[in-house]
Amino acid sequence: MFAARNNFLTLPTSTAAALAVEYLVLGGGGGGGCGNGVASARPGGAGGGAGGYATGTNAAMVVGTAYAVTVGTGGSGASSNATSGVTGNPSYFSSVTGYGGGGGAGFSEAVGLNGGCGGGAGSGTTTSGYAGGTGSQGGNGESSV
Numbered sequence: 756m757f758a759a760r761n762n763f764l765t766l767p768t769s770t771a772a773a774l775a776v777e778y779l780v781l782g783g784g785g786g787g788g789c790g791n792g793v794a795s796a797r798p799g800g801a802g803g804g805a806g807g808y809a810t811g812t813n814a815a816m817v818v819g820t821a822y823a824v825t826v827g828t829g830g831s832g833a834s835s836n837a838t839s840g841v842t843g844n845p846s847y848f849s850s851v852t853g854y855g856g857g858g859g860a861g862f863s864e865a866v867g868l869n870g871g872c873g874g875g876a877g878s879g880t881t882t883s884g885y886a887g888g889t890g891s892q893g894g895n896g897e898s899s900v
Contacts, residue, residue, distance in 0.1 A: 775813040780848045782806030782871045782892075785856035786830035786840030788864065799878050801899070803830060803840045804856035807871015807892025811851065822849045830855065836862035839877075842870045857888035857896060867896035875899075 785803025806827065816822065830841030843855030857870030860877035865885035867874035873888030873896030887896025 773815045773817050776816050777812045778810065778814060778848055778851065780809045780846050780851050780853035781827075782808070782845045782853040782855040783827035783829040783843030785843045785858040785868065785870055785872075785874045786832040788840050788859035788861035788867075788874070788877050789833040789836045789838070791836045791862040800833060800836065800840075800861045801859035801867055801875030801877050801887075801896070803832075803843070803859040804867070804870050804872035804874045804888060804890060804896050805893060806843050806846070806856045807854035807890065809851050809853050809892065824848050827853070827855050830858050833858070833861045833864075836877075837864060839864045839868055840874065842868050842874075845871075854892055856893075857890070859896070860885065865899070872896070 788800030825847040827844035827846040840858035854871035857868035857874035859874040865877040865879035867888035869888040872890040872893035875896040876885035876899040
């Protein structure tokens with residue numbers, strides 16, 4: 756397991772020429788949006804989307820070869836209601852990518868950002884609602900009503 760960025764995985768030398776591995780690559784989660792700070796019927800910013808994921812089984816890894824591993828960090832939350840949270844950073848295992856989650860919309864930035872899983876929509880000032888972000892490796896962000 757890797758908990759830091761820019762690590763390398765080197766398989767130990769053994770009698771086997773290749774190993775079959777199973778992997779799960781998770782991107783960093785998206786940051787949340789900021790609410791408007793007023794206790795009203797529609798005060799909220801939305802949550803950021805979860806990091807996307809990629810899985811695989813029986814991937815052939817050559818013994819003694821170094822494989823790049825990068826752990827994506829989560830996006831920061833919004834600091835004002837005029838901005839969305841920041842989309843999370845992707846994670847990598849060799850050529851496999853888990854995309855970062857979409858940032859959640861702030862109160863007045865009403866549409867959630869796209870990402871591995873989409874960020875949620877902010878409540879805004881409309882009664883018709885806004886769309887959540889689109890997820891490329893997971894679910895879409897929730898819309899507001």
